[in-house]
Amino acid sequence: MEKMYSRTKYNICKTQGELKNRLINIEKEISDICNQCGRKRNEITVLSVSKYVPNEIVDIAYRLGVRNFGENRIEKFENRKKLSFFNNCSWDMIGHIQSRKVNKIVGQFSLIHSIDTIKVARLVNKFACEKQICQPVLLQVNTSNEESKQGFISNFGVLERDNIFACMDELAELPGLDIQGFMTMAPNTNDKNLIQSVFHDTKVIRDKLQNLYPQLNLKHLSMGMSNDFKLALLEGATIVRIGSRLFIK
Template sequence: MSIASNLRAVKVRIAEAAARSGRDPKDISLVAVSKGRSIDLIKEAAENGQLAFGENRAQELREKQGLLSADLEWHFVGHLQRNKVNMVVGKVKLIHSLDSEKLAEAVDRRARALGIVQEVLLQVNISEEETKHGVDREEIEGLLEKALAMDGLIIRGLMTIAPLVDDEEEARPYFRKLRELRDMLAENYPQADLNILSMGMTQDFEIAVEEGANMLRIGTAIFA
């Protein structure tokens, strides 16, 4: 299948999942995860209307941005090391993976040096897996409070990666937990704009939509 037909198929599945949960598919953003994908494939996706792309390596992001249209919207969706902050802050619309106070301080410092405000999501290790990055649920309020006091960044919501499971239905409780956590934080911190829920990948995005995701990070279903 072509990238054009893959994109159409993904959008149909998003619309069907939205309909099952009484949602408008127009409220759901699609980030095409282009890590490891060629410039030609990204161009093909862009020619078919996909303009938001996600990368998880700072060097690859920089190289691709230098070769592609400035009209594309870039997201950083991988673990961000503090020594790579200068390569990412100010270069992307949204960083999905803020997961510590030290990283928040580094992003804030770089953004203020550039005279910008960087949009970020707090990455939550909702499944409590030792192998996954993300702040623990018990520490999320402390990180949010620290980040809200920083002038160089703005928290837009939460991100998580569900466990890899045999049956996508098994991912549902984790997506539900993130939505419930977001709702609790939004109530407790009304000054925060936590409208984005970035959750759902190729193997589980329909379940994520049913549980409230409004930003999906999909790679294989588009590019494979």
């Protein structure tokens, strides 16, 4: 088994039966939410967050039909290229992007979820233009305004550096970026009302900016993880990032 990049040890599901049951349960929960709020299942992508999972477990997930994976480190992503089915899958970058690694990341991923500052956006644009591509991205918004989280701040009318409303004029004109929407993370709390309010506020931000920038197609909201994806779906999430519910015991 390949060596993990994280020092944290996880009790990983290792059998096809375990993963299959988890996929079935996740799918049922998503279908129930869709029925509850009148959404179509094909509007939603389940991104299987494989960042702590060795290649042989990714292989099992693939054989069970999983095709969309999320990674948070370029090094782990490069190791995925050993998989025979690598090119049959969609790979997204969901982790914080270090400036010195931007060049390695641009052009490698189907979608980058974590454009969290104007500096990172400019760097991604620079390397995308050099590579003559338009990189699909999401803008990460710190909707909960927590100091521990990365992302553009979102106080409407406050003109500060890395305020999403103040930066959007420039972001919308960067030719190397295909801005497809927004990503956020809920606060680490058991307060479901607070969590859902963060997802709701992110949707409101998206809707405001879509009205202000009709030339953009801000179709995606990447919101919700293993413990709160159902709340995110109620607020319009189009991508849910599920890792531990699928892979970790």
